[in-house]
Amino acid sequence: MFNDKWLLYSLSCFFWWGIFGFLSKLGATRLSPEQMQVLFTFGTLPPVLAAWFHGGAKVDRDLTGMVYGGLMGLLGGLGEVAYFRALEVGNASLVGPVTSLFPALTVVLAVVFLKERTNWRQGIGILLALVSIFILSL
Amino acid sequence: MFGWIFYSLIAAFLWGIVGVLQKLGANRISEASLLVWLMAGLALILPWLLMTAELNTADTSGVIIGLLGGVTNGLGVWSLLAAFKNGAKASLAVPLTALNPLFTILLAILILGEKLTTLQWLGVTMALLSGVLIASETKST
Numbered sequence: 259m260f261n262d263k264w265l266l267y268s269l270s271c272f273f274w275w276g277i278f279g280f281l282s283k284l285g286a287t288r289l290s291p292e293q294m295q296v297l298f299t300f301g302t303l304p305p306v307l308a309a310w311f312h313g314g315a316k317v318d319r320d321l322t323g324m325v326y327g328g329l330m331g332l333l334g335g336l337g338e339v340a341y342f343r344a345l346e347v348g349n350a351s352l353v354g355p356v357t358s359l360f361p362a363l364t365v366v367l368a369v370v371f372l373k374e375r376t377n378w379r380q381g382i383g384i385l386l387a388l389v390s391i392f393i394l395s396l
Numbered sequence: 397m398f399g400w401i402f403y404s405l406i407a408a409f410l411w412g413i414v415g416v417l418q419k420l421g422a423n424r425i426s427e428a429s430l431l432v433w434l435m436a437g438l439a440l441i442l443p444w445l446l447m448t449a450e451l452n453t454a455d456t457s458g459v460i461i462g463l464l465g466g467v468t469n470g471l472g473v474w475s476l477l478a479a480f481k482n483g484a485k486a487s488l489a490v491p492l493t494a495l496n497p498l499f500t501i502l503l504a505i506l507i508l509g510e511k512l513t514t515l516q517w518l519g520v521t522m523a524l525l526s527g528v529l530i531a532s533e534t535k536s537t
Contacts, residue, residue, distance in 0.1 A: 264484030267475045268492045274472035276499025281465040283504060288458035292449040297459060299438050299445075301466020302473075306435055309474035310428055313481075317432050318425035326421030327430045330414045331437020337410030339445075340403045348400020350504040351512055354497035355523035356404040361494070361530045363412025368419060383529030386522045393519035395401045 282342060283350035291342035298338060356394060362387040427477065472496075487532055494527040 285294050337360075344353045362384045368374040376384075421430045454462075472493075479489045501520065504510040512520065 263482040264479045264489060267479035267482060268484055268489040271472045271475035271479060271489075271493045272496045272499060274468045274475060275493065275496035276503070278465055278468040278472060279497060279500030280503040280507070281461050281468060283500075283508065285458055285461040285465055289454050289462060290449065292445050293451060293454050293458070294462050294465070296442065296445045296449050296451060297454075297462025298466040298469065299442060301463040302438075302470040303435065303466070305467055305470030305474050306431060309470075309477055310432055312474075313428045313477065316426070316429065318429040320424045323421050323425030323429065324433050326417045326424065327433025328437035328440065330417045330421065330430070331434040332440055333410045333417070333437075334414045334434065335438045335441045337407040337414065340406040340410065344400045344403035344407060348404070349510045349512075350508070351501040351510045351520065352516060353400055353404050354500040354504075355520045355527075356401065357407045357411070358494060358497050358527050359523055360408040360411035361415060361527065363409060364415030364419075365530055367412060367416045371416065372419065377532070379529045379532045383526045383532075386526035386529065390519045390522035390526060391401070391405070393515060393522065396515065 279350055279354045283345045283353075286342045286345035291339045291346060294342040295335060295339050298342075299335070352394060356391065359387045359391065427480070431473065431477075491528040491531040494531045495524060497527075498524060 282294070282298075285297070289297070341353070341357055344357065365374075365376055365380050365384060369376055418430065421433075425433075451459075476489070476493060480486070497520075501510075505512075
């Protein structure tokens with residue numbers, strides 16, 4: 259079954275991110291979102307640096323690319339603070355699925371600003387995302 | 397006081413923009429380089445967080461959990477990069493990893509004793525299905 263290494267690594271990603279969601283809930287009940295984000299940043303650094311070294315430790319220095327990457331970290335970090343705040347007051351089994359709807363907005367923004375086209379599956383996915391948010395907000 | 401759904405949607409909104417930035421950034425630099433600059437951006441908000449976080453008031457178990465949360469997130473990122481390096485098709489790997497809240501739900505129910513109503517189960521199922529459908533970007537451009 260696991261002859262394909264990519265499948266093993268994808269399942270590993272599924273596993274680690276699933277554990278991350280659970281630990282986030284455990285942490286959010288003990289610490290403030292700001293405290294969680296500081297610790298989360300320090301915890302993320304070693305494996306990300308290890309992955310970078312493993313991949314040859316190269317850094318591209320295209321200024322625009324650097325700005326995009328920096329903004330990703332900045333907005334991503336603020337998003338994580340909001341995520342930890344949501345977990346402070348809500349169930350992990352609800353916050354996890356709702357926050358994982360973020361690709362719906364990415365697709366919409368990519369259509370509006372990057373003139374990308376969506377396929378029919380993505381269209382249905384966006385519709386389902388909106389309906390699920392409505393249902394879960396009841 | 398806002399509820400969990402408000403903060404969840406704020407997080408999803410900001411991460412949605414991050415997704416667009418990733419598309420733009422990946423056209424200019426490698427994914428690994430993007431990750432390095434992402435960490436630099438993450439470090440930019442550290443001074444503000446350190447001023448407001450009052451880490452000295454954090455209990456030890458919370459500190460360990462917070463750090464482990466970061467480690468597991470980093471390992472997830474590493475695994476995804478390794479999957480792509482080993483020939484994973486985005487159309488298969490991304491929807492598969494997008495299902496990760498399923499594992500969180502399982503742990504939250506089994507260990508934390510969280511319970512969902514029938515209506516919430518319906519919403520969660522639709523959200524997960526939506527994530528898989530949206531991640532199927534095979535012919536999107």
